[in-house]
Amino acid sequence: MAKPFTPKVITANALLEGDVIYQTATGWTRDLAAAEVLTDEADADLRMIEASAQIDSVVGVYLADVAVENNIPHPTHFREDFRAKGPSNYAHGKQETF
Amino acid sequence: MYHYTDFDTNFLASRNAQFRDQVERRINGSLTEDEFKPLRLMNGLYLQLHAYMLRVAIPYGTLNGAQMTKLADIADKWDKGYGHFTTRQNIQYNWPELRDVPDMLDALAEVNLHAIQTSGNTIRNVTADHFAGAAADEVADPRPVAELIRQWSTDHPEFQFLPRKFKVAVTGSVNDRAVIKAHDIGLQIVEQDGEIGYKVIVGGGLGRTPMIGKVLKEFLPQADLLPYLEAIVSVYNLLGRRDNKYKARIKITVHENGIDDIRARVEERYALIRPQFTGVDQQMLARIEADFAQPEFKSASEEPFQNAYQHDPLFRSWSDTNLTEHREAGYSIVSISLKAHGKTPGDASSSQMRIMAEIAKRYGHDELRISHEQNVILPHVHRGDLPSVFSALRAAGLGTANIGLISDIIACPGMDYCALATARSIPIAQEIATRFDELKLEHDVGPLKIKISGCINACGHHHVGHIGILGLDRAGVENYQITLGGDGTQDATIGERAGPGFSADAIIPAVERLVMAYLDLRSEPSETFLATYKRLGLAPFKAALYPESQDQKAQANAA
Numbered sequence: 001m002a003k004p005f006t007p008k009v010i011t012a013n014a015l016l017e018g019d020v021i022y023q024t025a026t027g028w029t030r031d032l033a034a035a036e037v038l039t040d041e042a043d044a045d046l047r048m049i050e051a052s053a054q055i056d057s058v059v060g061v062y063l064a065d066v067a068v069e070n071n072i073p074h075p076t077h078f079r080e081d082f083r084a085k086g087p088s089n090y091a092h093g094k095q096e097t098f
Numbered sequence: 099m100y101h102y103t104d105f106d107t108n109f110l111a112s113r114n115a116q117f118r119d120q121v122e123r124r125i126n127g128s129l130t131e132d133e134f135k136p137l138r139l140m141n142g143l144y145l146q147l148h149a150y151m152l153r154v155a156i157p158y159g160t161l162n163g164a165q166m167t168k169l170a171d172i173a174d175k176w177d178k179g180y181g182h183f184t185t186r187q188n189i190q191y192n193w194p195e196l197r198d199v200p201d202m203l204d205a206l207a208e209v210n211l212h213a214i215q216t217s218g219n220t221i222r223n224v225t226a227d228h229f230a231g232a233a234a235d236e237v238a239d240p241r242p243v244a245e246l247i248r249q250w251s252t253d254h255p256e257f258q259f260l261p262r263k264f265k266v267a268v269t270g271s272v273n274d275r276a277v278i279k280a281h282d283i284g285l286q287i288v289e290q291d292g293e294i295g296y297k298v299i300v301g302g303g304l305g306r307t308p309m310i311g312k313v314l315k316e317f318l319p320q321a322d323l324l325p326y327l328e329a330i331v332s333v334y335n336l337l338g339r340r341d342n343k344y345k346a347r348i349k350i351t352v353h354e355n356g357i358d359d360i361r362a363r364v365e366e367r368y369a370l371i372r373p374q375f376t377g378v379d380q381q382m383l384a385r386i387e388a389d390f391a392q393p394e395f396k397s398a399s400e401e402p403f404q405n406a407y408q409h410d411p412l413f414r415s416w417s418d419t420n421l422t423e424h425r426e427a428g429y430s431i432v433s434i435s436l437k438a439h440g441k442t443p444g445d446a447s448s449s450q451m452r453i454m455a456e457i458a459k460r461y462g463h464d465e466l467r468i469s470h471e472q473n474v475i476l477p478h479v480h481r482g483d484l485p486s487v488f489s490a491l492r493a494a495g496l497g498t499a500n501i502g503l504i505s506d507i508i509a510c511p512g513m514d515y516c517a518l519a520t521a522r523s524i525p526i527a528q529e530i531a532t533r534f535d536e537l538k539l540e541h542d543v544g545p546l547k548i549k550i551s552g553c554i555n556a557c558g559h560h561h562v563g564h565i566g567i568l569g570l571d572r573a574g575v576e577n578y579q580i581t582l583g584g585d586g587t588q589d590a591t592i593g594e595r596a597g598p599g600f601s602a603d604a605i606i607p608a609v610e611r612l613v614m615a616y617l618d619l620r621s622e623p624s625e626t627f628l629a630t631y632k633r634l635g636l637a638p639f640k641a642a643l644y645p646e647s648q649d650q651k652a653q654a655n656a657a
Contacts, residue, residue, distance in 0.1 A: 016125065016196050018150035056127035059145060077574050079513060082522075083147055087514035089442045089524045092178055092193065093148045 005041040007066050009073055010051050011083070012058040020083045020094065021058065023051055028058070031098050032084040033072050038063075099162055099465070100245050100389045102210045110207045113214060113253070117141045118200035125196065140220060140258070142213025143199055146517045152191045152199060153216040154206060158226035158244035158268070159187035159468040159475075163455035166466055168209040170451035176202050181451065183436060183444040185508055185559055186265070187225045187468045188216055192515055214252055219260045221251035221331065227269040227276045228469035231392060232477035234425040238287045238294055240268040240276075242387040243323065246379065250324055257331055261338030262346035264331065265303075272588060277470060279311040279590035280304050280562060282348045283330060288317060295319045300330060300360065301352030304556035308592045309349040312357045314364065320383075322368075325375045329368035333360065393463035395426045398482045406485035413488050415541070416499040421484070424477075430484060432462075432476040433469070434491060435498040435506060439535040443509045443527050444472030453494040461487050470559075471508055473501065503540045504548060504613065505531035508559055512552025512569060513576075519552035521569025521576040522602075526550055529606050534613075543613055546627045547586070562586035564628045565612060566593045567605065578605040580612075582639055583631045594636055596643055608643055615642030 009032070010023035021028040022035030029035060038044040044063060052061045064080050066073035075081040086093020102110075117137070124134040138144075142153040154169070161169075169189055173181050176198045177191040184190055194202060206212055216223055224244045231239040247266055251257065257264070267281040278284025284299035296318045302311025318326055337355065339345045345354075352360050406413045422431040434454060437443050446454070454474055458466045461483040467475035479487055491497045500506045507530060510516065512523030527550055534540045549563030553570070560566030566581035577599040584593030600608045613627075619638055620630045631639065 013145055018145055018194075018196060019148060055130050056125070059131050078576060079147075079571075082513055086148055087192075087524075088522060089445075089514055089528070090178070 005039070005044070007037050007039050007068050007073065008044055008063040009035040009037060009066050010044075010047055010061060011035075011064045011080075012051065012061040015057050015059055018059075023047065030094065032066075032075070033098070035066075035073055037066060037068055037073050099160065100157075100210075100241075100386060106210070107207075109253075110210075110212055110214075113141075113212075114200065114203045114207055117203065121196060121200055136218060139218035140215060141199075141203070142216035144217060144517075146192070146515050147513070148515065149193045150196060150199070151515065152194050152202060152213055153184070154189050154191070154211060154213045155216045155223035156187050156189060156211070156468050157248050158224055158230065158241045159228050159470075160226075160230075160241060161466040161468065162464045163459040163466070165209045165211055166451050166455035166458070168205060168211070170448035170455070172202055172205055173448040173451070175205075180445055180447045182442070182511065183446065183468050183472050183474070185470045185472065185510070185557060186223055187228075187470060188223055189468070190511070192511075217263075219262050219264075221247075221254065221257055221260075221264045221266065224248050224251070225265070225267045225276055225281075225470060227271060227274075228467040228471075228475050229275060229422060229431055229477065230270060230467075231390065232424050232426075232429075232431050233271050233273075233275075234423045235273050236270045236425065237272075237289050238270045239390055240270040240285075240287055242383060242390050243285070243287070243296075243320075244268045245386045245389075246324070246383050247327065249382070250327070250379070256328075257335065260331070260335055261340045262343070262348075264334070264348065266327075274586075274588040274590070275469075277559065277562065277586045277590070278302070279588075280308075280559070280586065281311065282334075283327065284311050285323075290317050293319065296323055298326065298330075301349045301357070302590070303347050303349040304559060304561045305347070306344055306554045306556075307350065307353075308556065308561040309353060310590045310592065311349075312352060314357065314361055321377070321380050322372070324379045325372045326364070326368055328371060329364045332367050332371075333363045337363070392426075393465070393478055395429060395478070396480055397428065398480055400428060400481045402486075403481040403484050406488075410485070412492070412497075412499070413485060416488055416492075416497060417484065419499045419503060419541075420501045426478070428481055430479055430481055432479050432484070432487060433501040434474040434476065434496050435500050436473050436496075437500055437506045437531065438495055438498045439500075439505055439531045440528050442524050443507050446474070450494050450496055453490065454496070457487055457490050471506065473506070500540060502545045502547070504534050504543055504546045505540055506547070507531060508547075508549040508563070510551050510553075510557035512550075512558075516552060516557075518555060519569070520554070520571040521552050521578065523550040523552040523558055523567075523569055526567060526569070526578065526602070526605060530609055533606055533610065537610075539613070539617075542623075543617065544623070544626055546613070548609070549584070559586060560584070561592045562590065563593060564626075564631070565609060567609075568599075570599060572599065576602045578602065580605075580608065580643065582612075582636060583628065585628060596636065596640055598644075611642045611645070612639055615639055
């Protein structure tokens with residue numbers, strides 16, 4: 001039996017700034033909490049194709065697993081947690097803003 | 099120092115203009131990321147977890163004050179006010195934006211620095227002994243030949259798309275401080291019957307399949323070096339595996355074909371290309387050597403040193419750990435620790451860089467070095483100036499007296515920055531250093547090299563750490579494996595895996611148990627951790643690491 005599809009967000013790095021971005025229903029955000037959560041596999045596949053086609057603005061598009069609490073996505077893996085916050089040795093990156 | 103010729107200056111300017119154009123074409127959509135990636139990598143530009151990263155070469159680790167000051171200016175203008183010095187004598191900027199990178203490269207070119215071939219499947223920045231030109235045990239200064247190799251390998255048309263990256267290190271001393279046996283090619287300058295030549299070692303490397311390099315040629319005359327290197331890389335270029343990234347390094351080529359087969363192929367190729375080298379390279383080497391003439395050493399009183407050593411315990415402690423014998427009487431080699439307890443190994447703020455540059459100009463014949471152990475070296479300081487140097491360093495948070503001790507840890511950037519990492523390295527290094535500082539034990543423990551990598555690629559050299567730590571992702575949790583008994587010197591040895599890994603919470607206590615066990619096991623205070631390990635083997639250290647399994651064994655025996 002196929003593995004059930006778990007909630008995901010589309011993420012990438014911005015071409016110019018290089019920082020982590022997440023897809024929303026209308027574009028991209030730098031805040032994981034504002035990302036659109038995809039729960040349907042066919043929809044996610046289609047959205048991935050569309051996002052990957054934006055080659056002049058984003059780099060390295062992929063689907064990242066999230067856990068949804070109170071309608072807000074949270075990382076399920078520590079790598080995504082660091083991407084959403086920034087490094088642990090300095091308060092740089094997203095933790096400066098969010 | 100090497101002085102750029104007009105050719106060098108023009109080459110760098112045209113290369114930077116070329117890359118500026120490539121960046122522009124990426125931004126306007128003319129190049130896809132797949133097309134752009136190999137181009138940006140050849141110019142040192144990575145895309146990491148949180149941002150781009152620019153890796154700048156510090157050729158054979160040598161810098162002058164103006165260059166160090168420029169590195170600081172770049173950190174302030176286009177980054178976040180600091181830089182990270184790496185295990186291959188590079189500096190990395192962790193936060194540049196794509197549009198700014200061409201300007202950063204132009205700024206670097208103003209002081210003859212660049213990021214060419216600091217990444218990609220090319221011959222990388224040639225590294226050398228950080229005590230080059232100053233060490234008392236040196237046969238010859240390795241930097242001129244490292245510079246020659248840099249010029250030969252830069253933009254070498256045959257070697258821009260090798261099966262995989264290719265790293266060369268050179269030492270001029272028997273005591274290897276450049277880890278030459280863990281490089282694709284390691285060169286040791288040797289003297290035979292009054293003639294200078296090279297011992298050529300090939301096929302070393304760490305990473306997923308660690309290998310100690312093998313001797314390809316015991317003595318290669320100086321004049322034959324470039325054609326011989328060209329033959330080696332040429333053989334590898336054709337024979338190296340392009341079907342599997344994990345088997346593409348020359349260490350695997352050597353391992354799969356055998357050193358004798360590789361030697362025969364190299365000799366055959368060498369015979370073919372040797373006549374093309376008509377001696378121009380040796381003329382260039384002679385010119386380069388003139389640039390590396392030793393500084394005009396001064397004669398002065400050493401009394402300030404003796405006074406400070408007698409009366410200032412902090413200075414004495416720093417002198418005992420951070421100074422190395424210089425070949426010139428009255429001089430010392432100063433190692434500046436970038437490992438203040440609790441700080442990120444290898445990081446220097448822009449103000450610290452400027453202070454080091456000023457000290458080098460004032461007291462150090464305007465020379466600085468970056469060591470593969472992520473520290474900064476002042477290679478030539480008169481002993482009479484050492485108290486002033488220490489005082490200036492200390493005021494800038496650069497006076498930590500821990501060179502070669504347990505808190506002088508090599509750590510790769512790990513998952514705090516690197517897209518390849520499987521776990522973090524930096525916080526583990528910070529916590530170990532902080533813990534042993536609290537225990538006030540590190541001077542009693544003595545020489546002990548801890549090296550931490552955040553993934554199997556082993557940028558943190560964990561395989562050759564006396565205690566090596568490898569961070570992995572085990573079912574979505576950071577997990578740290580320990581290896582013991584590694585050695586990165588002329589007696590290069592790959593460490594032995596101690597057993598199952600530890601969680602991030604458990605790794606610091608595990609290291610502490612190891613060190614406490616060593617203090618109990620050593621035959622006398624002068625027996626180092628590594629010597630004790632070599633004498634006793636893994637068993638007693640393993641028992642200290644895994645006390646619970648010892649309890650289980652005891653219970654089983656009792657039953």
